[in-house]
Amino acid sequence: MPHLTTDKWIEAIKHKTEKVGGISIGEASERDLFYAICAIASEEMNKNWIDTQEKYRETECKQVYYLSMEFLVGRLLESNLLNSGMLNECNSALEAMGFDPEKVYSVEPDAGLGNGGLGRLAACFLESIASLKFPGHGCGIRYRYGLFEQRIIHGHQVELPDYWLKEDYPWETRKAEEAVDIHFGGDIHMFKKNDGTLEFKYENTDKVTAVPYDVPVVGYQNQVVNSLRLWSAESNSGSSDLLTSKSSQYFHHLDHKHSIEQISGFLYPDDSGYDGKILRLKQQYFLVSSSLKSIIRQFKKNGRHSLMHLPDRVVIQINDTHPSLAVPELMRILMDEERFGWDDAWEITTKTIAYTNHTTLSEALEKWPQDMVKSLLPRLHMIIYEINERFCRKVWEDHPELRDKIHELAIIADNQVHMARLAIVGSFSVNGVARLHTEILKKKEMSNFYTLFPERFNNKTNGITHRRWLLQVNPELSTLISDVIGPQWIQRPNHLISLLRYSNDVPFLERVSEVKLQNKARLAQFIHEKTGIVVDERSIFDVQIKRLHEYKRQLLNIFHVIHLYNELKDNPSLDITPRTFIFGAKAAPSYYFAKEVIKLINRMASIINNDTSIQGKLKVVFLENYNVSLAEKIIPATDISEQISTASKEASGTGNMKMMMNGALTVGTLDGANIEIRDLVGDRNIFIFGLTADEVHDYYQNGGYVARDIYHTDERVRRILDQLNEGAFGSQEIEFKDIFYHILYHNDPYFVLKDFDAYIETHELVEQAYRNQPKWMNMSMTNIAYSGKFSSDRTIQEYASEIWKLKRMD
Structure with missing residues (x-):
């Protein structure tokens, strides 16, 4: 496909807006430019579209x-420009005309x-x-x-x-x-x-x-x-x-x-x-x-x-x-x-x-x-x-x-x-x-x-397309990768394995760490603009973004948050690395329990984010209307990828692959593709916890699990559930009783309480690993290096x- 130069792009955009749209560039809005660029890109792509279909017919x-x-x-605009080889020139043209490319592209729903x-x-x-x-x-x-x-x-x-x-x-x-x-x-x-x-x-x-x-x-x-x-x-x-x-x-x-x-x-x-x-x-x-x-x-x-x-x-x-x-x-x-x-x-x-x-x-x-x-x-x-x-x-x-x-x-x-x-x-x-x-x-x-x-x-x-989920959403990291191993990985993602040579290269890892910090700063700014919440980009960004369902266990995650909050309330001087918990999820409109979990997450966010006594050591953010564009902002900034479904319930998962590819470390059960990630990166570069699929199946088949036993023997669990039952977090005493009763009277069908202790212990290991930044960056780079296996190119x-x-x- 012949490339339009930056000057040609400027000329083409002006032509579309002035002569076709009847608007001068000086008066054009980002929406006007969006439609102009789409029209130009379509003209460039359509010949190949026609030629491709004709080739299929002929052969x-x-x-x-x-x-x-x-x-x-x-x-689609940014990905179409990228795949057509026009993105850089289009970006340069927009910047030369005084426009922010990201704002223009975000016009698209x-x-x-x-x-x-x-x-x-x-x-x-x-x-x-x-x-x-x-x-x-x-x-x-x-x-x-x-x-x-x-x-x-x-x-x-x-x-x-x-x-x-x-x-x-x-x-x-x-x-x-x-x-x-x-x-x-x-x-x-x-x-x-x-x-x-x-x-x-x-x-x-x-x-x-x-x-x-x-x-x-x-x-x-x-x-x-x-x-x-x-x-x-x-x-x-x-x-x-x-x-x-x-x-x-x-x-x-x-x-x-x-x-x-x-x-x-x-x-x-x-x-x-x-x-x-x-x-x-x-x-x-x-x-x-x-x-x-x-x-x-x-x-x-x-x-x-x-x-x-x-x-x-x-x-x-x-x-x-x-x-x-x-x-x-x-x-x-x-x-x-x-x-x-x-x-x-x-x-x-x-x-x-x-x-x-x-x-x-x-x-x-x-x-x-x-x-x-x-x-x-x-x-x-x-x-x-x-x-x-x-x-x-x-x-x-x-x-x-x-x-x-x-x-x-x-x-x-x-x-x-x-x-x-x-x-x-x-x-x-x-x-x-x-x-x-x-x-x-x-x-x-x-x-x-x-x-x-x-x-x-x-x-x-x-698999996931690495061109979208690394090259497009994390251009600074992609550039660093190409600088050290060449650009071959873009078309042959298995070539990312060459990054293992640099997993102990301190200057390179420091540059990668700087990119991560920049991504976190951008996400922190976005969070502040959307929610008013101020988060520290140097805190651990602990992320769970996926459909809200009981088996995906957002409830286990927020129980961990409540546990940490209780610990800090008991001991405000507790030495803890500041952590920002980020959630994004939609619950099906008729799924009452899932909507109760969303309400609990947001209630805890309101309590924790406004409690000055914990000195900003915990923040909780629920970003509404989770979609692809929001994922593209969150994933490059993620430190911890929460993949904590009940073992045997998640067929594969692809969020785990996207975050791994951007250098996040997985906290997960032995479920879905987590197992294959673990097999590649090794136990030292992933945080695995909880019941196995066979153990879950055995409990379902033969019984033997009693949630009330854990409630009576684990004081941390009992405290959290009692807080829900007694209205400690609600504007009304009955607000979260349904979660309490669901867990204890339905015998915790997705083993939230059973895996709680192992989950807490695993997060202690996360805390220790994060404090050793050279080790953390080595683990992060190892994950990126092996992520080429999870490109959808391999799957296809x-x-x-x-x-x-x-x-x-x-």
Whole structure:
């Protein structure tokens, strides 16, 4: 891609703002410049985008389509400029014109297309696919509203609409000519033709138009631009139809139009009620049906191959259970629209679809009421029923040892359609996302399926794109790294291992330490601007940023904070390294207990931050509305990465990788990818504590843990829980009683009390290590050096060679 010089950038920005926008540079706002730069960047990228798609068509290469309900892409301008090789010149041009690049880039809203690690992983994967020159694309939904915008008011989480599309999104291109129709409900009529085959006719269906919006996915300085296709649900009836309809029908039309638009209206609508469940199921079918229709239409466009060859040209990776309906929908298209028989359609389907499992939590292994599926998707219900019948019959005939397990294997059981089972039976690959997670799937959660299909199960440990999470968010550290080992690590992240040579180089480590301090000072300034809280950049920045869930154990973290506060109140002269605890998390709107934990964190922040008697030794900060852009500010400044989930519950985690890559040290359980981090850096360079996955499983299976025993024997635990129960931290005596009762009367289901002592002890070790700064910086550098293993480039290379069988487009 030809580079624009700084002067050319200045000229182009002036042209866009003055001649296109009608505003002089002197009058232009940061918003005006943002849209001007997006337009310039798009012009530079579009030729490569067109050329990439044309190359894929000409070569008829095999392509992967990554189906996901979430793509947490964050802001794209800076990353697009970086990957296109234009960032430095654009920054220089803005500075020459008197603008702060960071303020210009921050005009862009975080795209409300995802919530947590699942969606961020999908975004990292797309970037690595393009950067490694693999032919691959994402398929998702163009939600008009994200999860929600979080505000903290008087310590409580308050949810506001996240209307991120209220202004033009500069990266999307509407492709109305490639819209497809999706059908819900209706009547299915079956006919037997003269040749003995069956034909199905659909009547009285509710038709929805799916319109694609394509977003470019830019590879790192390699001229490859893949696509993220986002589907928007639209009504077939236009405004003219509404105006000419009878008045009695007018409001019916409006309601119907609104119900259709709701399909792509909200990310994760509340599914606690029936209407919410229906909407979630509609969203999932909408995603897979529109994507599969588009994929098959693209395949047929060349007209050279029968769909029997679809698995040679296409692989469909479904990201978790949400897109599992891809299995029966592909069967439906092949049989009803392309006239294949069952056996051929099944062969094509099971050679095309691959499934990634992200969780062992029962509530996340989706299942839908059978009657709901039958009513909303009558033809798919027929196909799922037949898949289930054939599968159960085969198990009965071929595996007599599993006959008594058929109920646990059946896709339809207890009037529920089990989506994870459907995905396993209908795919050729089932992968976990960390070594421990995959072993749990094989030996415990999905052991019966592993007995049936051992060849399908494999592990692909998650990864993060180091270009976003190191090169972009921490440019000063990236420059230092390139100065000593060269820039090869940007395209070959395993080259970071060369930093081990400098892990005892005192001048180099001092420069790295200075960069960390600068990052902490910037975050401290941001915290002060946003919250009014003054924090010491020389304190330990102890960070836990992730979705608020009981198994992630933010409660254990805040219990530690309360313990330290109690210690300081008892002994104000206690020799303790000042520490700043930073939290960022959203709780699901209906998740009462999680919201109580948020309230407790904010209450403790209010008490501790205003208590002068502790001399500023502790600060607690809860940064509201945690998202990608906020993570980009926090992660480079992190000293301690809190990865303290109950062992066996976190499939992988990727925050642990991002913070490790920026030199933070992990305090964590032997869960998810923490284990693989530990195996690489060694026990001396990570702080591991708590129960193992086997110990947790044994307690769940056999009992033996009594939370009240710890309450009665550990005075630190009893003091904290009594403080909650007696209203010591609340404006009312009853304020935090629910946490007290939940822990003791539900027997501490995630072992917060059981791991408390080990956690406190581990943080004492953290304290001692931090006081020895040469040792700390050696540990930090060791973590950075080994972090290349957790680049999503490595993960995607494994997917491409072992599952997808893709070739690079060199």
